[in-house]
Amino acid sequence: MPRRLVAGLAALSFAAVAVPSPATAESTKNARPALTKPLAGAAATPARSGLPASNFPLGQPGKAAQKQKAVAKGIDLFTVVHGKPTDGYTVSVLMSGKDYGTREQAETAAQAVQAAGLPAGIQEFTRPAVADFPANVSYMVRVGMWKLDERSEAEKIVKQLGGSGVKAKVDFLGDDGFQTTGPWDMRVLTIDPRAFTGSYRASIGTSVAKRETTSSMAKKAGAVAAVNGGFFNIHTAKNLRGEPVGISVVNGRLLSEAVLGRSALILKGHSARISEVATTVTATSADGEKMVVNGVNRVAAPDELVLYTEEFGEKTPADEGAEAVLDAKGQVLELRPAGGKVAAGTSVLHGTGIMADWIWSHAWESWSLKITTKVTDMRSGKSVPLTPETNIIGGGVGLVRNGREHVTAQADGHANVNMILRRHPRTLAGVTKSGQLILAVVDGRKPGVTVGASMVEAAHLMLWLGARQAINLDGGGSSAMVVKGKVVNHPSDGSERGVGDALLLVP
Known part of the structure; x- marks a missing residue:
């Protein structure tokens, strides 16, 4: 309308x-x-080589200009340009x-x-x-x-x-997010799991608390390509703003809890799938008392238990709570007031308010305190095994489900005009019916050069690219795609921004 x-x-x-x-x-x-105008029916059929031969799904009808470059075995990079200002x-x-x-x-x-x-x-x-x-x-x-x-x-x-x-x-x-002639300028990575022999990995960089550029994380891991990951918390203490908002699993370790029902990209080896996930973390004391742990590697709210892992990278908050320092086997090494380091090989269970009292009562020194973590795929109802090959990145908004536009703005915390309708730079991830991973970065906020995409438009783009499932990752100034050590898109800040986590393609 x-x-x-x-x-x-x-x-x-x-x-x-x-x-x-x-x-x-x-x-x-x-x-x-x-x-x-929304797309009719299912995704466009891809051409034998390159991206779809059908009209670009946004703006005036016409085929987009494409350039293709082989990055590594099974990985291709496309530059896609369409429209005029x-x-x-x-x-x-x-x-x-x-x-x-x-x-x-x-x-x-x-x-x-x-x-x-x-x-x-x-x-x-x-x-x-x-x-x-x-x-x-x-x-x-x-x-x-x-x-x-x-x-x-x-x-x-x-x-x-x-x-x-x-x-x-x-x-x-x-x-505005209304009808426009563009233009659009985007980069697309396609990864064929039948040819790509490497692995998909998540990275939080140096630590959970610290932000780091996608290119820095890619370089340290020897990744051939990478994109920025999910949203991170800009509303916490300045030294903690690398904290992912939602689930983060790196090499099988849960580093940030899920926001119930939000979308995520689940990676194992060189396979990828998208689903909604839930996490459960439980502390069980030697005396048999069980308690739900509310969060992982974030600031605790009143009357909460939060687990800090060695990847946190900062002192725990000094909030008048109590802490139990645990070794790798769950033995309580020390009880202390809140606000201390998380040493290598340890974790810290941190309690505020009544949960501080629980720690003083059930986590005595030399006792054991068993921490169990579980990730559940909400579509299948099955647990996601947290093996060393398992990596999970939280998505900002679900875009495509079972080959149809399915934007879950409310469930994913973005139900407003700015996030649904307005155009912004976007980083998108999708999986085709055959299991191919598609990573796309749509540049934006550059009048006359590229306008970005609304969430609905992002869904149309991923359908056009052949995705059967797709999610929106972090965008705006965070959107970055790195190929062989070089940022190949044009971040809207003018330079690459430090982010909370990244998705890496490691040979």
Whole structure:
């Protein structure tokens, strides 16, 4: 459904509100976009060599330009480019800190713009429904339109509005998530497990707590290629911000617990599959008392037990809790107040509030404290064996399930306009019916060069590439693809960002 201008203080066409430098007719048309049309049916059939021969699934119909390069036996790298720039800039008025709101909020904001001496357009748009979250109608207030090379004119309007107490920002129309001509610039790695003789591995870098670039992790492991992994926690203490948000298993060791029901990429050797997972961690004292461990390698909330492994890489939080230091066999080496190192060959069970009392009562020195960890595949209901070959990376959002678009934004914690509808750089992982692994990075946030993808568009891209199951990994400035030591995409920060974990292809 196309977004449309609705009556606020006056009925206006979006073209009519353009101030001094109006956009071209083509830009004007594309500034009133419709949601990208969903793909019909199953994934496109791949060509005998290269990527699908069918039309690129986004933008105007046509085949994308492709370049193919062999990376290693069974691994190919593709550069895919499609579309042309026609979008320009507008000015969006902020409502309670957001660039959209209710109709009532939009009409109030439009009045403020007009009181500042400028015309305002109110635009209605629909955030599309996804598999687990219904559609919703919202409203934007926008002032003017400018061509791609006229951003400075839009910035003047923002400054003028600011002088009248109206908060606003410059917006590139290609970021909206509505109909666009692009362009798109993406990199795709295809890995054929019948030919690739190496293995898929996860890496958290130097430690769980520390962030590290994908290229650094790839270099240390001798990986021939790599992409960034899942989301990491930017809302914790600065020295802990490499912590994965969701499950992380590296070489069979659980380093971060799952968020129940969220998607994950499960790797073993050179096989890959996608499912939703759950984790269970239990502490059993020598006196038979059992207690659920709430988390792994993260800051504890009140009245929680958290397990810190030697991979944590920082002192445990000094939060007035209690800690039991365990050796590799689970013997209690020391009881101590919270806030200490996790030495090599040990782990630390950390309790806050009533869980600190539990540690003092059931983890006496020289006693044993057995820690058991379990990962469950929620689709099959079976346990995932945590062998040294097992690696699991948490996904940001499920995109494709059983060959159909299936975006699980709510279950994966991203049910909002910015994450579902807006375009961003994306790192995507998918598995075909034959077991081929597909890794894609869609560059974005580069007006006139590449627009990125919404989550729905990301699902369409993975279907086009032949994925039967697919997930969204971390994106934005984190999106990076490394091949033979070189970053082959164009990270939107301008340089490669440190991330929480990475997926490595090791020969």
